[in-house]
Amino acid sequence: MDVFALFSARVSNALQVLYPEVGPDLLARIVVEPPRDAAHGDLSTNAAMIVAKPLGKNPREVAGALVEHFQADHDVTSVEVAGPGFINFRLADPIWHQVLRSIGQQGESYGRSNLGQGAPVNIEYVSANPTGPMHVGHTRGAVFGDTLASLMAFSGYDVTREYYINDAGSQINTLARSTLLRYRQALGEIVEIPSGFYPGDYLVPVGQGLKEEFGTGLLEMPEAEALAIVKERVLVAMMELIKADLAKLGIHHDVFFSERQLHGPDGDIARTLAWLREQGMIYEGRLEPPKGKTPEDWEDREQTLFRATDYGDDTDRALIKSDGSYTYFAADIAYHRNKFLRGFKHMINVLGADHSGYVKRLQAATKAVSLNAADMDVRICQLVRLMKNGEPFKMSKRSGDLVTLADVVDEVGVDATRFMLLFRRNDAAMDFDFALVKEQTRDNPVFYVQYAHARAYSIFRNAEKEFPGLDFSPAALASADIERIVSAAELDLVRVLAAWPRTVAAAAVAHEPHRIAFYVHDLAAAFHGFWAKGKDDPQLRFVNAEDPTLTLARLALVDAVRQVIVNGLAILGVSAPEELS
RNA sequence: GGUCCCGUAGCUCAGUUGGAUAGAGCAGCAGCCUUCUAAGCUGUUGGUCGGAGGUUCGAGUCCUCCCGGGAUCGCCA
Structure with missing residues (x-):
């Protein structure tokens, strides 16, 4: 049950009765929301102010008519006009009792909705290059994307979690060459890893594996042939590494989409470019150098360009490099056409701050390949600075090494990592302070929320001690005397x-998944606050030794709080422990 | 120079997608432990919402222009 939706419907009905000429477009602009100041009541609506002007009436006059209409509503104890034409409602207790009951009935479905109406949504996130383990810079986007996906699924969308594997670029060739060196090392050769290659230790076991599989076989074949084999093996190994890192955060994708499958003479890129040509979205032309900063090796040449400016981008974009191969963007256009052809009209991409310049291009591509039928929302996750006690912090052993995702999770745990990254708008840079995140005090919001959940269990344990025979099962709570x-x-x-x-x-x-984190934190604060009131006024304690009926009713309330915290934490991917040790 | 993001209390940040007198946490100050977990709670101090215009019944929120901080900027991925 959603009281705001309930009264939104009632307000709309009332308006249609009082002013039949009010159209649906106006009704859609009306909101029923909690007033900022609780002193104004439980609900507030701007209905009169929205409707007044088109009706040629005074807002307060319209509001007056609505107020009169709601006098007859038994769920309302007071309605009044305030300020420029707000209507404030105060609701009768039975409404709140109904809310409480509905939470008990709906359980983990409380808050679930059919907002998305089953529409398919593709959420692409992480998509880290498969050249090594994930570093901490990927973590925020990973957690954000995963939580957004859960949130959308909870709201009735048919969500696909997707990872785009950039396995076609030159960096993959470098990766293969680096691996080949590790292979030769495994065979006993003394080989230096030159700069420009991937120096990470994580390639050592891959080299070992190649030795076990092929012996010296790879050295005995032409290098190109050997590299092709090595590339296959190392890509699989790197993706396993990345999947293991993601699993540490509780993240699992539905689709891993390989860029390589788009290439080739009959691949998606070739077909997409042909299609774009038919649509007149491609031309041969020259680009202006970027203003204010001309690259030194700028080469003014005629090239194959996509008309991105027709779809809101700042400049048209190159599709084919001077060596004849496709640009990254050409592949990405094909990729997003592929998404569209798979049935996705809603797409969300989660990118890091360093890709903010890519947003318009991506949106232009999505519009073009779908002929404006699809929408693309790009969520940018800003930088995370690692801190320790207020000082910038690097965990690397060797300079130049990046802190890995696994380092962070091992250090502070999944719950704290996820919650802290979500307890901040995604589009603002943030500091991630290890000292604070590990702290078990109220300064640590993760702990604060989990403690509220554990406290609910603690109250139940105490109630069972106080009333050894009493039934606290869900069925008993459902039939509790909630009117108390x-x-x-x-x-x-x-x-x-x-x-x-x-x-x-x-x-x-x-x-915006961060709103869930803030809500859960607010709820925890309200719960802790009520708990503490039992100190000043023992009558307000949940467990009342003289009154089992009242105790049961209050436990139904405690259970509802517990349930909503569970539902919120479930979306966030944070555990809800019954006890904190 | 272009583009995008940020600028709200001393600090860290929210602000219900245009609503009423701009909120919370820390820090500061004043209190609360024979108590269902003090791992907590209550009260209080603190603001020209970076600045200036504009849009309208109404702007922290939308538009324009500045100031400051960050990211990014032909065929890398």
Whole structure:
């Protein structure tokens, strides 16, 4: 149950009764939301102000009519006009009791919606180059993308989590050559790894594996042939490495899409370019050098260009390099046409800050290949600075080495890593302080939220001690005498719970998973706050030794809080422990 | 120079996609432990929302121009 949706419908109905001439486009602009200041009531709507002007009426006059209409609503204890024409509602207790019951009934589905109506959404995230283990720079995008995917799925979208493997570029050839050196080392040769090659130790076992598989065989064949074999083996090994890193964070993709499969004379790139030509989206021409910064080796030549400017980009884009091979972007156009042809009209790409210059191009490509039928939202994750006690921090043993994702997770754990990365808007740079993240105090939001969840369990344990015979099963809670929940403090807690479905929906629409993290933190604060009230006023304690009926009702409230925290943490991919040790 | 992101309390950040008198946490100050976990809570101090215009019933939010910080900038991936 979503009280805001409920009253949004009632307001729309009322308007249609009072002013039949109000159209659906106006109704769509009306919101029913919690007022910023709780003193104004439980719900507030801007309906009168939206509708007044088109009707040629005064907002307060329209508001007055609506107020009169809602006088008859038994779920409303007061309605009044405020300010320029807001209508504020105060709701009767039974509404909150219904909310509480519905949470018990819906359980882990509370907050789930059909917002997406089953529409397919492709969310591409991570897509780190398969040249080594994941470093910490990838972590934010990985966690963000994964959580956004969960959020969208929870909101009724048919989500595909996708990883694009950049396995076709020259860096992969370098990777293969680097691996070949490790192979020769495995055979006992003393080989230096020259600069420009991948020096990481993670290639050593791959070289070992090649020795075990081929003996000296690879040295006895032409180098090109050997490199082709090595490339296959090392790509598989690197992807295994990356998948293992992602698994550490609880991240699993549905589709791993290889760039290489797009190449070739009959591949998607060739077909897409042919198609773009038919559409007149390609031409041969020259590009202006970038203003203010002409590259030294700038070569003014005629080349094959995509009309990206027709779709909002700043300049047209090259598709074929001077050596005749396709540009990265050409492959990406083909890739996104492939996504579209697989049935995705909604696409989201999660990219790092260093790719912000790529956004317009990507959106232009998506519009072009879908003939404007698909939308592409690009979410940029800004940089994360690793800190320790306020000082910039590098964990690398050798200079130049990057801190790996695995290092971070091993150091602070999955829950803290995920939560901290989500407890911040994605488009703002953030500091990630190891000292704070590991701290088990209220300064640490992960801990604060998990503690609220553990506290709910603790209350149940104490209740069972106090009433050894009493039934605290879900069935018993469902039939608890919830009408006993009447204090302002309790009902305030229910109000927070009532905002959950609305919060989820808004976060899904905005593609902003951080809102879930903030909500869960707010809920934890409200719960801790109520718990502490039992100190000043023992009547407000959850467990009341003299009153098993009231205790049961309050435990239903505790259970609802527990449930919503669980649902929120589930979206975030953070565990909800029953006890903190 | 172009493009994108950020600028909100001393610090770290929210701000319900244009709503009412701009919020929270830390830090500071004042309190609360014979208590369902003090791993917590309550109260309080603190603001020309970077600046200037504009759009309208109404702007932290949208538009334009500046200032400051960051990212990025032909065929790399």
